[in-house]
Amino acid sequence: MVFSYVPVLALFLLAGGFAVFSIIAGRLSGPRRYNRAKYDAYECGIEPTPQPIGGGRFPVKYYLTAMLFIVFDIEIIFLYPWAVAFAQKGGATVFLFVEMVLFIVTVFIAYVYVWRRGGLEWD
Amino acid sequence: MPTAILASGLNASGPETAVFWILAPIAVIFALGMVFSRHTVHAALMLGGVMLILAVFYAAQDAPFLAFVQVIVYTGAVMMLFLFVLMLVGVDTKDSLVETLRGQRFAGVVAAIGFLLLLFTGIVNAGIHGSKGLHAVNFADDQPARGVENAGGNVYQIAKLLFDRYVFAFEATSALLITAALGAMVLAHRQRHTPKLTQRELMQQRFKFGTHPAPLPGPGVYARHNAVDTPALLPDGSPSPLSVSLSVELVSQKHGRAPRPAELGSSAAAHHPASGKGQSE
Amino acid sequence: MSPAIAHVAAALLPGAADPTTSFPTPHLDYRALLPMLIVGGVATLGVLVEAFVPRGKRGITQTVLALGGLVAAMVAVVSNTSIRNITAEGAISVDGPTLFIQGTVIAVSIGALLLIADRALASDADFAAQAADVPGSAAEQASVRAGFVHTEVFPLAMFAVAGMLLFPAANDLITMFVGLEVLSLPLYLLAGMARRRRLLSQEAALKYFLLGAFSSAFFVYGMALVYGYAGSVKFADIATALSSSTHGDPLIIVGLALLGIALIFKLSGAPFHWWTPDVYQGAPTPITAFMAAGTKIAAFGALMRVLFVAFGGLSWDWRPIIWGVAIVTMVVGAVIGVTQTDVKRLLAYSSIAHAGFLLTAVGGITVGTADSESSVLFYLVAYGFMTIGAFAIVMLVRDADGEANHLSRWVGLGRRSPLIAGIFAFFLLAFAGLPPTSGLWAKVAVFKAAYEGGAAPLVIVGMLASAVTAYYYVRIIVLMFFQEPAVDGPTVLAPTVFTSAAVVIGVAATLVLGIVPQPLLDLAGKAVPFLR
Numbered sequence: 057m058v059f060s061y062v063p064v065l066a067l068f069l070l071a072g073g074f075a076v077f078s079i080i081a082g083r084l085s086g087p088r089r090y091n092r093a094k095y096d097a098y099e100c101g102i103e104p105t106p107q108p109i110g111g112g113r114f115p116v117k118y119y120l121t122a123m124l125f126i127v128f129d130i131e132i133i134f135l136y137p138w139a140v141a142f143a144q145k146g147g148a149t150v151f152l153f154v155e156m157v158l159f160i161v162t163v164f165i166a167y168v169y170v171w172r173r174g175g176l177e178w179d
Numbered sequence: 180m181p182t183a184i185l186a187s188g189l190n191a192s193g194p195e196t197a198v199f200w201i202l203a204p205i206a207v208i209f210a211l212g213m214v215f216s217r218h219t220v221h222a223a224l225m226l227g228g229v230m231l232i233l234a235v236f237y238a239a240q241d242a243p244f245l246a247f248v249q250v251i252v253y254t255g256a257v258m259m260l261f262l263f264v265l266m267l268v269g270v271d272t273k274d275s276l277v278e279t280l281r282g283q284r285f286a287g288v289v290a291a292i293g294f295l296l297l298l299f300t301g302i303v304n305a306g307i308h309g310s311k312g313l314h315a316v317n318f319a320d321d322q323p324a325r326g327v328e329n330a331g332g333n334v335y336q337i338a339k340l341l342f343d344r345y346v347f348a349f350e351a352t353s354a355l356l357i358t359a360a361l362g363a364m365v366l367a368h369r370q371r372h373t374p375k376l377t378q379r380e381l382m383q384q385r386f387k388f389g390t391h392p393a394p395l396p397g398p399g400v401y402a403r404h405n406a407v408d409t410p411a412l413l414p415d416g417s418p419s420p421l422s423v424s425l426s427v428e429l430v431s432q433k434h435g436r437a438p439r440p441a442e443l444g445s446s447a448a449a450h451h452p453a454s455g456k457g458q459s460e
Numbered sequence: 461m462s463p464a465i466a467h468v469a470a471a472l473l474p475g476a477a478d479p480t481t482s483f484p485t486p487h488l489d490y491r492a493l494l495p496m497l498i499v500g501g502v503a504t505l506g507v508l509v510e511a512f513v514p515r516g517k518r519g520i521t522q523t524v525l526a527l528g529g530l531v532a533a534m535v536a537v538v539s540n541t542s543i544r545n546i547t548a549e550g551a552i553s554v555d556g557p558t559l560f561i562q563g564t565v566i567a568v569s570i571g572a573l574l575l576i577a578d579r580a581l582a583s584d585a586d587f588a589a590q591a592a593d594v595p596g597s598a599a600e601q602a603s604v605r606a607g608f609v610h611t612e613v614f615p616l617a618m619f620a621v622a623g624m625l626l627f628p629a630a631n632d633l634i635t636m637f638v639g640l641e642v643l644s645l646p647l648y649l650l651a652g653m654a655r656r657r658r659l660l661s662q663e664a665a666l667k668y669f670l671l672g673a674f675s676s677a678f679f680v681y682g683m684a685l686v687y688g689y690a691g692s693v694k695f696a697d698i699a700t701a702l703s704s705s706t707h708g709d710p711l712i713i714v715g716l717a718l719l720g721i722a723l724i725f726k727l728s729g730a731p732f733h734w735w736t737p738d739v740y741q742g743a744p745t746p747i748t749a750f751m752a753a754g755t756k757i758a759a760f761g762a763l764m765r766v767l768f769v770a771f772g773g774l775s776w777d778w779r780p781i782i783w784g785v786a787i788v789t790m791v792v793g794a795v796i797g798v799t800q801t802d803v804k805r806l807l808a809y810s811s812i813a814h815a816g817f818l819l820t821a822v823g824g825i826t827v828g829t830a831d832s833e834s835s836v837l838f839y840l841v842a843y844g845f846m847t848i849g850a851f852a853i854v855m856l857v858r859d860a861d862g863e864a865n866h867l868s869r870w871v872g873l874g875r876r877s878p879l880i881a882g883i884f885a886f887f888l889l890a891f892a893g894l895p896p897t898s899g900l901w902a903k904v905a906v907f908k909a910a911y912e913g914g915a916a917p918l919v920i921v922g923m924l925a926s927a928v929t930a931y932y933y934v935r936i937i938v939l940m941f942f943q944e945p946a947v948d949g950p951t952v953l954a955p956t957v958f959t960s961a962a963v964v965i966g967v968a969a970t971l972v973l974g975i976v977p978q979p980l981l982d983l984a985g986k987a988v989p990f991l992r
Contacts, residue, residue, distance in 0.1 A: 163357065
């Protein structure tokens with residue numbers, strides 16, 4: 057069973073390899089002349105200042121985004137076994153289709169509400 | 180010893196054992212890092228690492244649904260909530276080392292030892308008595324008696340439970356999700372009482388009051404400093420209070436940073452109109 | 461689109477073998493499920509109303525929609541009276557007690573919804589103008605001036621009603637847990653939405669949420685242990701597993717104990733009652749009325765189903781525990797209630813004491829005898845209506861800054877507005893269980909059931925506790941009628957149509973059941989027993 061994940065593993069290796077290659081290639085090919093400015097966070101431009109008042113606290117507005125994300129995250133969990141069952145022989149029944157459509161529509165109503173009431177606007 | 184138990188009890192295949200021995204030590208290191216790291220965000224990231232490795236273990240042990248849940252719910256939703264709460268409280272907030280609950284440490288140790296014992300007896304039990312193995316439960320051919328019931332692997336089985344036997348509970352869950360969204364809106368969303376000013380209106384306001392039609396001066400740029408908390412110097416050599424944002428200035432004073440000439444005085448507060456805060460960055 | 465994705469997923473995934481059978485289609489008796497479907501559907505429609513109807517028309521639209529939905533659900537319940545059916549693949553049991561409790565929940569919800577509508581539509585609404593505003597801030601005042609009010613209370617309340625209908629009907633632990641959450645989650649939110657004394661209200665919501673979340677966790681943990689013992693979460697399977705073994709396994713006993721904690725928390729029985737006074741006091745009064753009546757009714761339905769249907773075989777183990785809980789609950793409700801000076805807190809302790817009286821009947825049950833089950837059902841109806849009525853009166857007695865809940869403000873109320881004070885006194889008599897109210901017959905029924913079930917000590921404690929609670933009810937009556945009113949006493953709001961309707965329903969039900977209790981007792985007798 058582990059072997060069916062080999063493509064995923066290969067992708068990980070490819071991605072990791074590319075990152076390692078880029079770093080090493082940069083080291084080898086680029087000039088290195090360090091001074092104080094080079095050690096700055098962005099090497100030029102604005103110096104970092106202390107966090108704003110409250111130590112980098114988020115506005116509570118993010119909470120809405122977080123909650124919406126979680127609502128649809130949970131929805132995806134139900135979609136996964138549903139998709140597997142639906143794809144199998146004899147799985148694609150009308151009932152299976154309708155119950156998932158009902159579920160998605162119901163959750164989507166929450167999205168419509170948040171959207172209409174300006175929950176997605178940032179001001 | 181653990182290898183023997185794993186091999187005999189859980190029917191581990193070769194690659195699975197390899198995956199385990201590569202990733203398990205990393206997971207342990209991450210877990211230790213989470214416990215000992217002083218910075219909450221680092222601890223949270225370490226926890227995310229542990230969760231991801233656990234997901235790989237689940238996948239390797241033929242529990243793809245659990246692996247997905249681990250990634251989507253735990254590493255996705257739960258971790259994000261952790262981080263969200265950290266950010267809401269403030270990442271700079273230092274841990275208080277005063278224990279508010281009496282005997283908390285002792286209780287924690289007792290609970291940890293108890294949990295370890297439980298885990299140990301469970302594993303030993305599985306090693307001694309052997310286990311059916313997931314394959315036997317998941318697939319029809321090994322178990323004629325429960326053949327039909329368990330056909331199709333565990334994701335399919337979960338689908339069958341969710342969308343057949345517990346279909347009503349599943350649909351009722353959508354009510355929970357709507358309530359969550361509704362609650363988030365009610366508790367965290369503020370509707371404006373006045374329409375938001377457009378750029379044009381803001382500009383018109385600046386000219387109407389006339390104190391600062393042009394953008395405010397940017398902060399100072401010097402050989403040694405180029406930070407938003409360093410005021411720019413006016414032609415006469417005095418620092419311009421308008422060039423530094425009020426909130427940055429307050430924080431800098433609190434942190435004892437960026438020498439702030441005394442003559443800045445309190446005029447800084449008075450000269451910050453809401454419009455046109457030109458912190459050209 | 462999605463089938464294509466699913467095909468790809470199936471090809472990639474391990475273990476996706478072709479099944480030998482096609483995917484089953486569950487059997488759903490839509491007629492039996494209709495009340496729940498109606499209420500859930502109306503709640504969802506309410507969310508759409510929030511999204512699309514302009515602010516000014518939302519309140520009235522929501523009121524019409526919610527009341528219409530509840531009436532339709534009531535009609536559905538009444539037309540279903542002959543149904544005794546376990547449906548939804550064994551997940552929902554629509555039997556006599558379910559229908560009786562669903563009818564009761566819908567009836568008290570109509571009363572509570574009238575109160576909610578009153579306080580949401582009034583110009584000095586009791587619900588927060590904008591709950592996200594910081595209490596006491598300028599933004600809050602601006603929201604109030606702009607005439608904002610959260611009409612989201614309607615869909616939230618309807619979701620809670622849907623949960624209250626599902627909770628006692630659930631026939632397995634998973635469905636019951638979902639029902640528990642559907643009923644609790646909206647109530648946590650609603651508790652924090654008072655417009656006045658907002659910090660108190662928010663504190664109440666937070667306390668309710670945290671403790672409620674803990675109790676839910678206990679439920680899930682208990683569910684896991686029970687599954688470990690019985691290999692199933694279905695009540696029928698648990699009963700079968702119990703009947704085939706003679707000794708109590710620690711797994712199942714601990715599992716039941718954890719489930720019991722969650723259920724007793726919800727019906728505010730001691731020692732898990734601590735949230736009750738704070739939440740009842742902090743929540744907006746219409747919401748307090750709603751959750752005091754509705755949650756208790758639904759939770760008793762669920763408790764009885766768990767104890768009788770699933771764990772009937774363990775009755776020798778749980779019975780002494782229920783005895784203990786009943787005694788402690790009655791004593792706490794009666795004794796601590798005496799010291800209260802806030803009318804909402806007092807009613808909260810009264811509600812705790814009532815939970816204790818109800819538990820005496822549960823503890824006196826020999827599983828299978830119908831009498832004690834029907835006595836609980838009767839008590840729930842009587843309690844539900846008097847609770848709605850009493851909180852409706854609490855809502856009317858007001859100061860310049862909202863309700864005047866302190867008892868010292870109620871001094872001499874009978875001289876100022878004899879009608880309102882008289883009705884409140886009537887409800888207090890009903891709480892105390894004195895004639896001519898339904899409270900008398902309710903108490904007689906549960907104590908009789910407890911006595912016949914061999915729980916005589918409970919009956920004695922119950923009598924004593926009743927006497928103590930009667931003391932504090934009568935004390936309020938004395939204070940209202942036989943003391944001089946203060947000069948700057950509170951004004952009594954002229955009740956609107958909505959509140960009047962709720963009060964009239966409460967008074968009528970309490971009085972009619974007090975004079976002719978027999979028809980309802982017969983109905984309750986016909987409703988039992990639980991379908992196994």
